Every structure is written in C-alpha cells, then in structure tokens.
Amino acid sequence: MSASKSAAKARNEPAPGHVALGRLGDFVGFRLRRVQNQLSRNFAAVTAEEGLKSGLFSSLAIIGANPGLSQNELSHEVGLDKSVTVTMIDEMERNGWAERRRAPEDRRRHALFITEAGQAKLDRLFTLMEETESAVLHQLSEGELALLSELLDRMYDAVVRDEG
Amino acid sequence: MSASKSAAKARNEPAPGHVALGRLGDFVGFRLRRVQNQLSRNFAAVTAEEGLKSGLFSSLAIIGANPGLSQNELSHEVGLDKSVTVTMIDEMERNGWAERRRAPEDRRRHALFITEAGQAKLDRLFTLMEETESAVLHQLSEGELALLSELLDRMYDAVVRDEG
DNA sequence: TATTGTTATACTCTATAACTATA
DNA sequence: TATAGTTATAGAGTATAACAATA
Structure with missing residues (x-):
C-alpha cells in the first residue's frame, strides 16, 4: 500500500474507486436508479446515432403496438x-x-398510426436495443431474467396503483 | 377502486394494462425504467416537501458515508x-x-464533510424513503428482495465495466 | 361545460467551455 | 502541463397555462 493511501485511510477517507454507500445501499430504489441511469445513457447514445431524441423510441413502439x-x-x-x-x-x-388521422367518431381526437417506414425504423431500433442490453443480460440466466421481469412488474403495478 | 380512477374511467381514458406493449415488453430496460420513473416521482414529491432538490439526497448520503x-x-x-x-x-x-474543507495535502481539493444538522436531516430522509419504498416492497418477499438486489448489482457491475 | 390537441412559455436538469489556483 | 474546483452559458426535457375545435 502506498504512503498516500495509508494517509487517506488514517483520515478515514475513501479509497479511490471504493466509495462506501452506507445506508443508501439498503434501498432498492437506489440500485434500480443506478442500473437504469447507465442503461438509459447507453440507449441514448444508440438512439442519438439513429437521429432521434430520447423517449421517441418507446412512443413509436407503443403506437406500433396500438394502432x-x-x-x-x-x-x-x-x-x-x-x-x-x-x-x-x-x-x-x-x-x-x-x-395523425382525425378520428371520425370523435373529431377532437387524433388517431395515431405507424407508417411502413416507421415500422422499418422501429425494427432496426429493436435490434439495436437488443444488442445494447445483451451485455447486461449475459450476467443473468434465463430464469433469473424472467424472475427479474416478474418482480419489476409486480413493483410497477403496486407503485402505479398507489398513485391512482 | 380510487376516486381518481373512476374519474379517469368516466373520461374514457384507457385502463392501465389496456395498452399493448408489443416487443417493448421484451426489454428489461423498459420495465426497469417505468418502475424507476414512478419511484423517483414519489421520491421527488417527498424530497420537495423537505425542501431539497432531486439528487441532493443521495449526494448527502454519499458524503455522510465517505467523510x-x-x-x-x-x-x-x-x-x-x-x-x-x-x-x-x-x-x-x-x-x-x-x-467544504480545503485539503492540506493537496490544496486544490475540497474535502467534504456532513454536519450534525446534515446527519439529522439525512436520518429523517432515510426514514421517509423507507416509507416511500414500503408500498412497493410489500409486494416482494424478503428472499425476492435480496435476489432482486443481487441481480441489479450484477447488472450494474456489467454495465459500468462496459463503459470503462 | 368538459375534453383533445395545440402553442407559448418558463423552469429544472445537465453538459460544455473558459477561467483560477494549485500541483 | 495537468488537475480540482468555479463560473457562465446553452441545450435538453418537462410542466403550466391559455387557447381553438369539438363534444
């Protein structure tokens, strides 16, 4: 151990790269956030290369699944x-x-539809997203991934129900 | 059913779960994000009441754990x-x-320390966070929570290592 | 009178670059 | 020359309020 590290330890300073979490580590929200922050940055980098702003991807996917x-x-x-x-x-x-297509049964509403070009774009994005996630998901077995998804869904249902 | 949900139904808004996810539902990143988004909004509401901006809580906790x-x-x-x-x-x-205290061994650096008042504030915040999370965590058994934390840590290690 | 969509606007969060003081 | 911290500034992302068309 170097002299500076010993000095740091004597002052009760954290070693570089070994920052303590303290009670923060007891919160699942914290763990959730730091994983999600990193993932969303990687996602943002990919989608930026594809020329679209954050959030557009999932919106396009929702439109595609709900014409x-x-x-x-x-x-x-x-x-x-x-x-x-x-x-x-x-x-x-x-x-x-x-x-957008004006809805005939309620002319205030715009019915949203994905185009052929949009679907092609979406397919390409899904592939890119799979590649982006694969680095993370290789850490998990298939069973673990399924369990993780189930736990997250249960948490989501609870937190959504909670706020009405 | 809550009053707000009934009102939403009366306004012909989609019931939660009525909207299809399509391929989006295959991505753990999507599940992660929607849980985390809801949780962080609840957190933000609590911390705003305590008179602090988002992100300050975890920073104060890190300082407290790493004098x-x-x-x-x-x-x-x-x-x-x-x-x-x-x-x-x-x-x-x-x-x-x-x-802030100017570090004697390298006068460019500021060494950060939590104060007594800060520690008291932090303790109160930890309690509030526990209450905020409890609604979600009641959905999970203790074993499931431990497993969830472990999976998230493995994912985080992978995604951090990935970017250097 | 209420709701859908639109516009204008402001506010928060974050990133970038130039600067200082120290090393 | 490089690093820690500071400042000013600009760019996203998001929320609020007023408005028009329609119900």
Missing part, C-alpha cells in the same frame, strides 16, 4: 405531458414514421 | 458533472448540512 391510439392515451402510457407528446408526434410525422 | 470525499469523487459516484456538484454543495452549505 389508432389517441395522443392522450399515448401520453398517459409513456408518462409524459400531452404537450410533450405533440412535439414528439410532430417529429415522427416530419420523419415519416407515424401519422 | 473527506472530494467533489470529483462525489461527481463520479453519483454520475453528475462536476459543475452540477458545485451547485449542489453550495446548497448544502447554505442549509448547513455539509461543509
């Missing part, structure tokens, strides 16, 4: 304000990935 | 830019929760 969805429904599902959704759909239409 | 930590080390640990850390420490000092 005719309204902007309000999309906003609620992805957890964004409706004004943010407007900007995002604008960008999708500009790129030709999705389109 | 003498430098601002650079803290920045790296919580994943924020050093300029953001400056603003946060400013706020902590303004509230008397932490203090």
